[in-house]
Amino acid sequence: MWKDWIRPFVRPLPQWSTVAIAPTSRAVTATLHGDDASVDVTADHTVASLKPLVIATSVDAGERPLLEYTDSTTQRLLGVLHLVRMAPVTTDKASISLYQVEGGEHYCLSWLRRSWNAWLQNRLMLKSRAPHHLAMDPSAVQQLMTAYLHPRPVVLVSLDAPGHQNIFPMDLIGPLERSGLFSLALRSTNVSEPVMREVRQVALSSIPAAMKNVVYKLSEHHKQPLSDWNALPFPVRTSREFGIPAVSSALHIRELAVLHSQTIGSHTFFLCRIASDEDLAEGLQLHHTAGFHQAYRRKRNMPFAEV
Secondary structure (H helix, E strand, C coil), X not given: CXXXXXXXXXXXXXCXXXXXXXXXXXXXXXXXXXXXXXXXXXXXXXXXXXXXXXXXXXXXXXXXXXXXXXXXXXXXXXXXXXXXXXXXXXXXXXXXXXXXXXXXXXXXXXXXXXXXXXXXXHHHHHHCCCCCCCCCCHHHHHXXXXXXXXXXXXXXXXXXXXXXXXXXXXXXXXXXXXXXXXXXXXXXXXXXHHHHHHHCEEEEEECEHHHHHHHHHHHXXXXXXXXXXXXXXXXXXXCCCCCCEEECCCCEEEEEEEXXXXXXXXXXXXXXXXXEEEECXXXXXXXXXEHHHHHHHHHCCCCCEEC
């Protein structure tokens, strides 16, 4: 029993929790507080880059807005991000505001445990920091975890072009509701990035939580393309408009036509039009959230189902 008591003081919480959530769930509300108004951006903000950490939204909230995440059930403030305006992404369809994250904090743990857990996590990150160019500063990772207070759905992105086919998981995705557009932020080193820029068509399969292990295995295709659709460990079906192989057991298949792409820091930011939207099945979708968010919910007897 004493080991359970002392564990939080010697071992940090997991940075991320892999959870199962209904696609229509709004467990957390995101509100952008700008110069003139406060706007619900739960369905209108995404991560556009990890290094630097950049948030995209259809809302112009001025020079230095505040992004707040609130528990939709208890109305308790879970965390905040302090933002600084960057140059927008402008197309003939819309102007998308970009904000670099300048700071942030969460309130899911008590002050003492919050500070100690962050110190333990940061120490571990520095000890195991990868030497490649995308290694984020621990403070930026803490800010990213705050952004994940709004659980991020996991999809499999597939594309099919002459001489190149691929499927890989992503969670830096989401609608920019007021613009009517949908965004993807793909690491610029992804092997399919130049092909996506060229063919400008992809299919997104929303994945049942039970497929977690299969989905994570496909992360290898960020570095190498798929050799054969028949080599996948699950059946595929062609998407409705573009005929791109997608996951037969997906809860939802969405086809995107790429309207604009540009490099933002470590990632390529794609702005897309939804070409088709198919609801195929009901169920719980694979999501990622911050580990301290799941700890907050567990303490209040309302945890997300973990997978």
